[in-house]
Amino acid sequence: MIKVRNLTKKYGKLTANDGINLTVNAGETAILLGPNGAGKSTLIKSICGLLRFSGEVTIDGYDCRSLEAKRLMGYVPEIPTPFPMLTVAEHLEFIARAYKLSDWQGRADALLQRFELDDKRNKLGKELSKGMQQKISVCCALLPEPKVVIFDEPLVGLDPHGIRELKAVVSELRDAGKALIVSTHIIDSVEDSWDTTLIMNKGRFAREIRRSEQFGDDLEQIYFSIIDEGKASEVEEGAE
Amino acid sequence: MNALRYIFIHDAKNKLIELRRKPGKLILYLLVIAAIAAVVLLSVLQDSVSDSYMDILWLQAVLMAFFLFTVFVSIKQGLAKGTTLFKMEDVNFLFVSPLNPRAILLHGVIRMMKTTILSSIFILFNSVTLRDMFGVSFSGVLLVFSAFVLTSVVSQLLTLVIYSQTNSRPSRQRFVKILTTVAFAPLVIGILWHINAAGMDVTAGLLEFMGTPIASFTPVVGWAAAGAIAFITGQYVIGALFFGITFAAGAALIAVIYIGNPDYYEDVLVATETAFEKTRDIAEGNIEVATASDKKVKVKATGVSGYGASAIFHRHIREAFRVNRFGLWGVSTGVLVVSAAVYALISNRIGYEGAEHLLTLLVMIMVAQFFMAGTGRGVKDSYSHYIYMIPESPLKKLIWSNLEVIFRVAVQNALVFVVAGIILGSNLMLIVLSIVVSTLLSFLIISISFLSMRFTGSHMSIGILSMIYILAIIIVLLPGIAGAIIAGVFIDNGAIYVSLVILAVWELIAGLGCFAASKGVLHNCDIPSLRQMGGGN
Numbered sequence: 001m002i003k004v005r006n007l008t009k010k011y012g013k014l015t016a017n018d019g020i021n022l023t024v025n026a027g028e029t030a031i032l033l034g035p036n037g038a039g040k041s042t043l044i045k046s047i048c049g050l051l052r053f054s055g056e057v058t059i060d061g062y063d064c065r066s067l068e069a070k071r072l073m074g075y076v077p078e079i080p081t082p083f084p085m086l087t088v089a090e091h092l093e094f095i096a097r098a099y100k101l102s103d104w105q106g107r108a109d110a111l112l113q114r115f116e117l118d119d120k121r122n123k124l125g126k127e128l129s130k131g132m133q134q135k136i137s138v139c140c141a142l143l144p145e146p147k148v149v150i151f152d153e154p155l156v157g158l159d160p161h162g163i164r165e166l167k168a169v170v171s172e173l174r175d176a177g178k179a180l181i182v183s184t185h186i187i188d189s190v191e192d193s194w195d196t197t198l199i200m201n202k203g204r205f206a207r208e209i210r211r212s213e214q215f216g217d218d219l220e221q222i223y224f225s226i227i228d229e230g231k232a233s234e235v236e237e238g239a240e
Numbered sequence: 241m242n243a244l245r246y247i248f249i250h251d252a253k254n255k256l257i258e259l260r261r262k263p264g265k266l267i268l269y270l271l272v273i274a275a276i277a278a279v280v281l282l283s284v285l286q287d288s289v290s291d292s293y294m295d296i297l298w299l300q301a302v303l304m305a306f307f308l309f310t311v312f313v314s315i316k317q318g319l320a321k322g323t324t325l326f327k328m329e330d331v332n333f334l335f336v337s338p339l340n341p342r343a344i345l346l347h348g349v350i351r352m353m354k355t356t357i358l359s360s361i362f363i364l365f366n367s368v369t370l371r372d373m374f375g376v377s378f379s380g381v382l383l384v385f386s387a388f389v390l391t392s393v394v395s396q397l398l399t400l401v402i403y404s405q406t407n408s409r410p411s412r413q414r415f416v417k418i419l420t421t422v423a424f425a426p427l428v429i430g431i432l433w434h435i436n437a438a439g440m441d442v443t444a445g446l447l448e449f450m451g452t453p454i455a456s457f458t459p460v461v462g463w464a465a466a467g468a469i470a471f472i473t474g475q476y477v478i479g480a481l482f483f484g485i486t487f488a489a490g491a492a493l494i495a496v497i498y499i500g501n502p503d504y505y506e507d508v509l510v511a512t513e514t515a516f517e518k519t520r521d522i523a524e525g526n527i528e529v530a531t532a533s534d535k536k537v538k539v540k541a542t543g544v545s546g547y548g549a550s551a552i553f554h555r556h557i558r559e560a561f562r563v564n565r566f567g568l569w570g571v572s573t574g575v576l577v578v579s580a581a582v583y584a585l586i587s588n589r590i591g592y593e594g595a596e597h598l599l600t601l602l603v604m605i606m607v608a609q610f611f612m613a614g615t616g617r618g619v620k621d622s623y624s625h626y627i628y629m630i631p632e633s634p635l636k637k638l639i640w641s642n643l644e645v646i647f648r649v650a651v652q653n654a655l656v657f658v659v660a661g662i663i664l665g666s667n668l669m670l671i672v673l674s675i676v677v678s679t680l681l682s683f684l685i686i687s688i689s690f691l692s693m694r695f696t697g698s699h700m701s702i703g704i705l706s707m708i709y710i711l712a713i714i715i716v717l718l719p720g721i722a723g724a725i726i727a728g729v730f731i732d733n734g735a736i737y738v739s740l741v742i743l744a745v746w747e748l749i750a751g752l753g754c755f756a757a758s759k760g761v762l763h764n765c766d767i768p769s770l771r772q773m774g775g776g777n
Contacts, residue, residue, distance in 0.1 A: 050628055050767040065763055070631035081624040085559035087542055094544045097551035098630045122539050124562070140626075 001026045001179035002047065002148055007055035009042050016042040017053070018203040024179045026147070029170065029193060032183035033223055034200030040183040041078055043200070044152045047181065048075045059148050071099070074146035078153040078183075080133035082125030088112065089121040091136050092143055099144045111139040114165055130157040138166065142173075149173055151182045155189050167193060187220050199223055201230045243339060244347045268708070276364050283367035284378050293375040297450040298586070300469045303384065304450075307391045307461035308424075314395035315420055318402025319413055325352055325400055326508050328516040335505050342498050349397070349494065356392045363388055380472040383479075387468035390486050394460055397493035403511070404497065404504055423459050430454040443586050456482065460489060537562050549636040552627065556617045556644040568648035573655065576608075580656045584663035598657070598666045599736070602674045605656060606681050609649070610710050616645030619689060622761070623768055634762035638755065642686050649682040650675070673740040680747035681717075687754030688713055693768055694761045716754070720746025 004022040008015065016039045024030045032040045046053045049065040059069035082091060092111070096104040112118040115135040120128070128136065134157050141149060151170070155163050170193050173180055182194075197219060199207045206226045209219070259266040325348040334344050363385045370376040370384065406412040430452060435445030449455055456466035467482030497504060539562070546554035557567065564570040580601060587597040618641035621627045627637055653675045661671035692709060723746060724739035731738050 045767065048625070048629065049764075050625055052764060052766050067631045067633070070629055073629065075625060075629055077625055081626070083555065083559065085537070085562040086544070086555065087539055090542060090544050090555075090558065094551055094555050095626075097544060097546050097554075098548065098626075098632070100548055122542065124537060124539065 001028075001060055002030075002181065003056075003058045004043075004047060005056040007043065007046055007053050007057060009039075009046055009051060009053040015203050017046065020055070020203075020205065022198065022205075024148075024181060024196070026179050027174060027177045028195040029174045029180040029182060030196045030198060031194040032181065032198050032200055033185065033187060033219070034183075035185060035227055038200040039203040040185075040200055041152055042203075044075075044150055044181065044183055048073065048150060071144070072147045074141035074144065074149040076134075076137050076141045076149070076151045076154050078156070080130070080137040080157075082128065082133045082136050084124060084126035086125055087122045088117050088125075088128070088136060091125065091140055095140045095143050101144055104143060107145070108139070108143060111142060114169075115139060116161065131159050131162055134158055135162055138169070142169070146178070148179045149181075151180070153184055154182065155184065155186065163189075187223055199226050201227060206230065243337070244334075244343055248347070248350070271708075272361075276361065279365050279367050280378060283371045283381070286368075294373050295447060296374055296376075296469055296473060297447055299370070299374045299376070299384075299472075300455070300465045301446060301450050303387060303465040303468060304455065304458070304461050306388070307464055310391055310395045311398070311461055314399040315402060315416070318399040319406060319416060325349065325396065326512045328512060331505075331509065331512055341504065345494075345497060345504065349393075352396055353389070353393050356396070357389050360385055360388045360392065376472055380468075383468045383471045386483075387464040387486075390483065390490070391460060391464045394464075394486060394490040394493065397490055397497070398460075400504075400508070401493050401496050404508075426454050427458045427462075442582070443588075460486060463489075549630065549632040549640040552621070552630075552637060553640045553643045556641075559617065560644070568644060569652060573652045576605075576652060577655045577659055580605075580660040581663060584660040588664065597664050598661055598670055598674060601657070601660050602678060605653065605678050609678065609682050609685060610713055616642060616648075616686065618642035618645060618686065622690075622693065625767060628762055628767060635755075635759040637762050638690065638759060645686060646679065646683055650679045653678045669737055670740075673737060673744065677740050677744045677747065680744050680751065684716065684747045684751040684754065685713055687751045687758065688716060690758040690761050691754045694758045694765055716750050717747070720750070 002022070002024040004020055007017055007020040007022075009017040018039075020043060022030065032043065034040050042051065045051045047057050047064060049057075049069070057064040059072050062068040062072070064073075083094070086094060089108075089112070092104070092108040095101075096108065109118070112121065115138065117132065117135055117139065120132065123132075125133070125136070134154070138154065154166055158166060167189075170180060170182065174193070174195075195211050197209045197211075198205050199209070199222070207222065209222065259269070325345075330344065330348065334347075364381060367378060367381045370381055371378075376384070402416055406416055431446060431449050434449040434452075435442055438445035438448060454462075456462050463482045463486045467479050467486060469479075470476075470482060471479035541561075544551060544555050544558055546552070560567045566573075583601060583604075584597065587600075618638075621641050627641060630637060657671045657674045657678075660666075661668075661674075689709070692712065720743045723742040727742050728735045728739045
């Protein structure tokens with residue numbers, strides 16, 4: 001469903017993503033783990049067609065920037081950007097109209113109820129807390145029923161109920177055959193909802209772990225061994 | 241070394257060192273310095289093109305209007321949320337340190353003065369205009385600059401004092417409102433009285449009023465304006481007196497904070513945190529929330545119309561009517577139309593041909609659009625992912641997302657030129673062409689902003705690239721202006737109309753060209769960010 005081939009993204013001299021290859025099939029969840037500055041958000045934005053890059057990204061066989069791919073994709077950004085002067089309900093109506101959706105009202109109501117926003121339908125975007133803004137962002141991404149959903153640090157700012165619901169939503173979407181990418185740097189948040197975990201460091205995948213594999217240590221130990229190894233080699237290079 | 245002095249010196253030093261790493265910024269600063277130097281040299285070395293000047297009292301009136309605006313905004317801010325004398329790093333590091341709160345306050349005031357001086361530099365760009373209109377020498381321009389800085393500093397101190405003394409105290413807030421009315425009522429009554437005495441002749445009445453002590457003795461605004469004008473006209477003692485009173489008012493305000501309330505941290509905390517949140521929102525690309533008004537909005541009508549890309553335009557209209565009841569046309573439109581009417585009334589008294597004044601107004605409106613057209617909702621939308629993800633053609637999205645600003649400008653310019661044209665007795669053709677030329681300029685400016693996004697990764701109309709952006713607009717406009725001038729030289733009858741048609745056609749062609757070249761910005765480009773790198777990591 002999501003295919004990334006040799007993706008490289010540079011900001012001037014800095015290589016944020018270096019020759020990334022990735023495949024996420026329908027009904028799979030890929031977790032991007034990595035420290036701040038590893039290149040997770042850049043990779044996600046590139047897959048969503050929000051950044052220029054070299055390489056190839058396809059969504060169900062369509063170029064990620066094509067209209068066909070956009071119809072299949074939902075994106076929850078790291079920082080929610082609601083429209084300050086639109087109400088909660090109007091955010092969903094706007095998405096429904098812009099995406100030319102039909103019979104969307106029932107789905108919108110269900111999403112608002114699930115994320116405890118149904119009593120805030122007439123609240124403006126600017127009046128919402130960061131957590132509420134994040135919930136609106138999730139609802140807008142899910143309303144068009146995308147086949148591919150990409151979450152960038154989705155749990156940041158959510159309250160415990162929101163975290164529980166979002167984790168449940170991620171599991172349900174996977175069970176419904178959607179392809180999902182979730183980026184995070186909070187290892188505990190992903191312990192039971194993944195098929196592939198990709199540990200990113202310095203713009204590359206340092207390790208790809210499939211749940212079906214016998215990978216011995218737990219994710220946290222693997223993660224820190226890779227990151228600490230990277231730091232040690234950096235120090236050695238500096239000393240030379 | 242004293243901690244605050246250490247911060248001050250090292251902050252300045254690190255900013256200079258940073259310029260070595262950012263040559264673009266350095267070049268920009270050098271360009272600004274060179275432009276100021278060029279304007280200053282022009283005003284000093286070149287002879288004035290005018291042999292008759294407007295009454296210097298008009299300059300005093302203009303200064304007073306500017307100062308009034310500054311002071312009223314400060315009073316309003318003081319009653320609402322305070323000022324941003326401090327930064328978040330002051331709160332986190334200095335407020336919790338064992339440093340003397342009064343020394344920290346002084347540190348904030350000095351830094352604010354530095355910022356005010358830098359932001360008032362635009363006045364120096366008007367040296368030539370001030371010389372040609374009022375016969376003001378460069379030293380006079382420096383006096384106007386000083387008056388500006390002085391008023392701005394006093395205004396900010398006033399905000400802080402009002403906030404710290406009235407915060408959560410409704411009775412004190414009422415007292416400040418009454419005091420403001422008492423202080424400025426003579427100004428309003430005086431103006432109306434003199435206009436009435438002049439047989440409802442607005443310009444004669446206004447000029448008459450400016451010569452009265454009521455104008456000069458209006459608190460802060462009158463003192464600073466009168467001080468600058470007195471110095472310019474050689475009345476040094478009176479000038480020193482008025483500047484002295486203004487300075488003393490600032491000193492008194494500092495004293496009120498300094499002596500009266502050493503425990504001011506709580507008073508400035510909310511404003512500092514709010515300002516910090518806004519800066520962070522902008523840096524994170526949440527530009528719509530950051531620039532949204534803090535005003536409480538009552539939601540009445542709801543719903544968004546449109547289908548596909550047109551939903552973007554309908555969303556803009558819904559948002560605009562939430563911001564104010566007149567939708568796309570708010571206070572700024574009203575101010576613009578009234579200013580154009582006042583300009584036309586004053587121009588009528590000077591007695592040139594109506595056409596000349598309407599063309600001067602056209603130039604002024606066009607210059608204003610350089611700074612305003614790039615701030616529409618379409619530009620703000622491009623900082624959010626939504627517009628990129630909508631499955632519609634990029635060109636359609638670009639057009640629908642910018643229709644709002646074109647529509648707004650077209651109606652606004654129609655009001656401005658119809659009102660001014662009627663007062664000036666201009667003919668219909670000239671009015672219509674002025675509306676078309678000024679509106680098409682907005683179209684061109686927006687197209688250049690999006691084209692700049694394609695090549696630089698950000699809107700040049702926002703941030704430090706804006707100077708280069710203005711230069712780019714001028715360069716793109718040049719062929720049209722050149723064509724218009726050539727037509728003006730070679731055509732005997734109706735040269736003005738032909739010139740304006742040529743300029744309008746060029747704006748349209750260049751705008752379409754820029755839009756066509758930039759249609760990929762919503763398809764294949766980096767989503768702009770006001771932070772250095774495109775993403776979080």
